[in-house]
Amino acid sequence: MKRSEYEIVCNQLSHIKSTTESAIRALELNLKYLNTIESQLRTCIDNKALIATLTLPSLCPTDPTKQPSDLIKIKEVTQMTSLSRSTIYTKINQQDFPQSISLSCRSVAWVRKEVEDWIYLKMDER
Numbered sequence: 001m002k003r004s005e006y007e008i009v010c011n012q013l014s015h016i017k018s019t020t021e022s023a024i025r026a027l028e029l030n031l032k033y034l035n036t037i038e039s040q041l042r043t044c045i046d047n048k049a050l051i052a053t054l055t056l057p058s059l060c061p062t063d064p065t066k067q068p069s070d071l072i073k074i075k076e077v078t079q080m081t082s083l084s085r086s087t088i089y090t091k092i093n094q095q096d097f098p099q100s101i102s103l104s105c106r107s108v109a110w111v112r113k114e115v116e117d118w119i120y121l122k123m124d125e126r
Contacts, residue, residue: 019124026120029113071101071109080115 001009074085081088091097098114 018126026117029116033113070112071103072112072115073109077110077115081119 072080074088077083077088078085083091088097092099098110098118100108100110102108
């Protein structure tokens with residue numbers, strides 16, 4: 001095997017390894033969300049009286065990526081991504097970054113999973 005062929009194979013293996021590691025991270029996040037849902041379902045079963053007075057969706061969210069506890073503000077987004085505020089908003093305008101969610105007329109937040117997925121995507125592009 002020539003040196004150049006060896007390097008190509010090594011680069012491909014390195015890419016496969018990083019892709020696999022990203023997939024593992026994504027699966028671990030999914031497992032965490034599934035465990036959260038399972039816990040919330042147990043709470044629903046254990047609190048039948050609450051179920052009668054409250055709506056089921058508010059007790060048992062069906063989409064774990066949209067839970068309020070997973071909303072993050074701009075300060076945490078900049079820390080996670082190492083990007084400045086202005087760069088984040090520029091990327092949003094270029095449709096190269098997750099959209100923020102408007103909480104009020106002067107407050108926005110991002111879904112943590114969407115930002116993490118964007119980071120993993122950028123890591124895979126290397």
